[in-house]
Amino acid sequence: MNTKNSTLNLDWIPSSGFQLRKAGVQFDAVRVDGGDGCRLAKAMRSMVAGEPGPIIIAANGRRGVYFLLPAGSAAHKSWPEGVTRLNSAPGHVCYVPVPALTGRTWPLSWYVPPTTPDRFVHPLLLLNAANSLLG
Template structure:
């Protein structure tokens, strides 16, 4: 699939925007080189299509794995993992870059390949647990 033509209302047309977790997706954040290594491992395991993964180039150099809404709850996660979800009395926001143009400090480490494609939560959790 040509990822440059993916149409999804959660992907901004230009620049970057914050999206409320729990609407289109939740996210799992892993900071720094460990997040990048996990993203690349998922790409290898999935034949190059791990689902949408955003990376940040400054600050904590976060990597955001966009997962299905509600898929991170009721599971144990390793230290260093931040779940970005929404619930009663709690709201999280996930930064999302456009597919093209100026989006610094965000970029797509792995672009979305379909409007409803997400990172497989159990595969992500297994990869994270194998790196503990």
Template sequence: MNAKSDDLCIDWLPTFGVQLRKAGVQFDAVRMDEEPGRALADRLARMTGGDPGPVIDVAGSRPCVYFLVAAGSTAFHLWPAEVRRLTSGPDRESFIPVPALHDMTWPLSWRYPPTAPDRFVHTMLLRAALETWAQAAPS
């Protein structure tokens, strides 16, 4: 790893390229389509002073945004139809593509990179921002 990612000591970050990480081990994810997801990530950044937690941006033919949240934190909540929870359990396995911090990883990039090993997007803050977004979205 490079010096910056070594300083962070984040073992789930790949050294280079992109690796799949099983949801439910270090984190879960909430996936949302590109433009609404980017707008939501930027809203969370404004709400958190620029550090919303790790958010992955995917370009290409199926653009989307992954919000990395604490493992198990998406369970037992209703989520809007526009998002997909990525978790693992007895009848389900999900994998999340994770890019290296400082490598050519197109079509994946960090919209907001991780800043600490145990710092993820706050699930309840994400849910509140989603509810506000859903109420403001045109029907």
């Protein structure tokens, strides 16, 4: 674990590279692919003065943008088309790719890195922004 990880006490962040983390344990996530995901991430960043909570971007494949939400908050919401919920429930398990804070993590990187252990993307702000942009 690198110094920044231990300072934040975020043991779900790998010390190097990237790893898959089970959604619903430390966080839930929603993924929006491609340009829509980038536009949504930019909108969230501007809405909250640059600190919307942790957001991960992928540079390959679908170019997914992962918004990390508090555990248990992605389910039971009417997300617009184009949003994929990543959470856990009985008979349903999802995994989220999480990069290290520094070093070689391609194809993943932090669009907005975590700042404190309890800071995640606000689910209702994200839902409203997603409905506005994608709805």
